[in-house]
Amino acid sequence: MTHKVFIVEDEKNIAEVMQMYLQAEGLETRVFHDGSDVVEAVKNETPSLMLLDLMLPGKDGLSICQELRVFSELYIIMTTARVEEVDRLLGLDTGADDYVCKPYSARELTARVRAVLRRLDGKLTAAGTSLKVDESGLSISFGGQTVVLTALEFRLFNLLYSQPNRIYSRSQILDLLYSDFRVLSDRTVDSHIRNLRKKLTGLNTEQEMIRSIYGLGYRFEG
Numbered sequence: 001m002t003h004k005v006f007i008v009e010d011e012k013n014i015a016e017v018m019q020m021y022l023q024a025e026g027l028e029t030r031v032f033h034d035g036s037d038v039v040e041a042v043k044n045e046t047p048s049l050m051l052l053d054l055m056l057p058g059k060d061g062l063s064i065c066q067e068l069r070v071f072s073e074l075y076i077i078m079t080t081a082r083v084e085e086v087d088r089l090l091g092l093d094t095g096a097d098d099y100v101c102k103p104y105s106a107r108e109l110t111a112r113v114r115a116v117l118r119r120l121d122g123k124l125t126a127a128g129t130s131l132k133v134d135e136s137g138l139s140i141s142f143g144g145q146t147v148v149l150t151a152l153e154f155r156l157f158n159l160l161y162s163q164p165n166r167i168y169s170r171s172q173i174l175d176l177l178y179s180d181f182r183v184l185s186d187r188t189v190d191s192h193i194r195n196l197r198k199k200l201t202g203l204n205t206e207q208e209m210i211r212s213i214y215g216l217g218y219r220f221e222g
Contacts, residue, residue: 002026002027002028003027003028003047003048003049003117003120004027004028004029004030004045004046004047004048005022005027005028005029005030005047005048005049005050005051005113006029006030006031006032006038006041006042006047006049006050006051006052007019007022007029007030007031007032007050007051008031008032008035008038008050008051008052008053008056008061008064009031009032009033009051009053009079010033010034010053010055010056010057011053012033014102015031015033016031017106018051018106018109018110019031021106021107021109021110022110022113025110025113025114027113027117030045030047033057034056034057034058034059035056035057035058035059035060035061035063035064036058036059037058038050038052038059038064039059039064039067039068042068042072042074043071046074047074048074048075048117048120049074049075049076049077049113049116049117049120050068050074050075050076050077051077051079051109051113052064052065052076052077052078052079052096053078053079053080054078054079054080054081055080055081061078061080062094065078065094065095065096066094066095068095069095075097075098075116075120076095076096076097076098077096077097077098077099077100077109077112077113077116078094078096078098078099078100079099079100079101079102079104080099080100080101080102081101081102097116097165098112098165098167098213099167099213099216100112101215119221131161131203133157133158133161135154135158138150138151138153138154140157140200140203141203142203143203145202145203147199147200147202147203149196149199152177152192153192153195153196153199155177156173156177156192156193156196157196157200157210159173159176159177160210160218160219160220161220163220164219164220164221165219165220165221166219166220167213167216167217167218167219168217168218168219169216169217170189170190170217170218172217173189173217173218174188174189189218193210193212193218196210197210208221209221
């Protein structure tokens with residue numbers, strides 16, 4: 001199956017570079033420098049994934065994303081040149097699946113696109129539908145293997161697992177894990193994530209379940 005990727009980007013040089021990288025991967029692409037016709041094009045062509053710039057002439061990325069979510073589950077990676085926008089976007093129900101800050105590495109973004117499309121093809125195990133989560137036993141099972149977590153590790157896992165692909169910042173994780181609002185550093189979250197990941201490797205899944213999103217936080221890959 002040949003996947004089609006929509007590149008919605010008003011900066012022509014960025015769009016051309018991404019198109020070159022994605023086509024080199026054997027992907028079909030279509031570029032939009034304006035947001036006006038994107039929603040209608042999705043209805044007519046059903047792409048597999050979209051790289052969607054936040055700031056666009058004609059119609060902005062946020063409006064496009066919200067309109068698409070009325071009828072489509074298209075995987076959307078939203079890009080923005082303003083780092084401060086990301087925290088605001090994460091707090092909104094925009095419907096985007098991922099966020100990338102400019103300037104980004106075309107090679108890294110292409111690898112991310114490929115990983116998403118492999119999951120859509122079913123070539124990787126969908127951990128979110130195969131795991132057995134036992135709250136009473138603080139354990140997680142997969143493929144006949146079981147790991148037991150501490151109470152805090154289990155709460156952390158369940159937080160991410162309950163919202164697949166949603167990115168949680170370190171401060172959000174701290175607020176949600178510690179109801180007494182004790183003062184802790186971001187390194188505390190990193191330490192818990194590291195310990196949790198180490199235990200999850202014992203399940204022998206085909207993909208890393210908890211992913212670090214550079215500069216943003218963590219998410220469960222569902």
